[in-house]
Amino acid sequence: MKLFFHLGRYFILIKRVFSKPEKLSVYVRQIVHEIDNIGISSLPIIAIISFFMGGVITIQSAFGFTSPLVPLYAVGYTARESMLLEFSPTIVCLILAGKIGSNIASEIGSMRITEQIDALEIMGINSAGYLILPKILAGVFIMPFLIALSMFLGIFGGYVMGIATGACSSYEYIFGIQAFFEPWKLYYSFTKVITFAFLITSISSYFGYYTQGGALEVGKSSTAAVVYSSILILIFNFLLTQLFLT
């Protein structure tokens, strides 16, 4: 029953979030601010994780493909497919759920408990729209770029580490990452990213917005935001994969 309560309240909140903004210029300013807050600040962690994961995937697959029947370029091919289909769109989004989700929930949660949200409402501002819409739009806009970067750095990391450790040759790797490329798979990946971006930003905002109590509860909201965003990412990952790949 708790589930239906949350679902109902979530959809009511989302409806308020997407009602007409009071003043467009203020919203645009907020969106720019959030792009910086959500996107740019996540760059370092994404870069490091993607580079090293790409490298490790490459070394692992080179290590696994010992049979003479498997061509050597399979290493590059595997690195590309893993990064493009699953690692960057899903795993990196899970990591971002932790970083962005807790950030959003604690920011909105502390605004709730210090009556800043009430102050907005009193001024006649739709606080849900003002606080949450810019975060959702910024997330949905910037996350595909972050993930594209992650894909690139992952494949690049595979190249650098593959060559450095002697796991594969430059020619084979580069041949492999171009082999059997099917562009529609990118469509699948980026549909996932946009969905996950919406889930992370909206769910975390929801938990922040309905925080009650004090600092302790802000911490709890922030944890709930990360947990539920992650679970929903996994569920939607499964659903979208079923939809696209079968």
Place this chain on the structure above:
Amino acid sequence: MIEIKNISKSFGDRKVIDDVSFTFEQGKTNLIIGESGSGKTTIMKLMVGLHEIDCGEILYDGQNFPTLGVKEKQEVRKKIGMLFQGGALFDSQTLEENVRFPLDMFTDMTKEEKLDRVNFCLDKVQLTNRNNLYPGELSGGMKKRAALARAIANNPQYLFCDEPNSGLDPKTSIVIDNLIQSLTKEFNITTVVITHDMNSVVEIGEKILYIYKGKPWWTGNSQDILKTTNPELVDFVFASGFMKEVFNAVNKK
């Protein structure tokens, strides 16, 4: 003018506000006084719609606020300025941005006009040239004053202040009290102030509602209150020995 008629409110099964009626008059500083926990803040939040009333009416110049639609409520709220007990300044914005916020949202003023207005308001609360500080860098009293500057920025028609001078030194308290009163007179605002500072009560209490355990216990003005015989109110007013001495001294004359 704001009239509240027979409003009640329960949280769970605890009745926090019990059948309160009062008229807050335009151009006057109307006070709500009472012990802490008696329901003062709750009444104010009911009036501005942050809590929903269980029953009763809240009339803003005749318009019954709780029954208005979302859009109409927003229109009324644009005319409200509110100072929260804790200030409720936006942490991520500087003082200037905080005070400018209602102007950004609801006016078409130019940059220069807004800056003038912001500086005027900050000046009024004695925070001149503190434009670029963040709320985290302010003392409690400064936060209160900055919040008051924000509340008055967009020339409100109704001004609500929840304990505007708790946490302030006596001198600044008087400045804030006088500021609230002069704004009220100058712009003919309907002002509602919650306080338990007896000094303010005597200074600016043109119309007073005393709340005792959620019930409207006594109404009057700052002259009446010193002559009251209502036992709970006497307790409240003369809780400090100082007030008692002042009272005796006045009566002896």
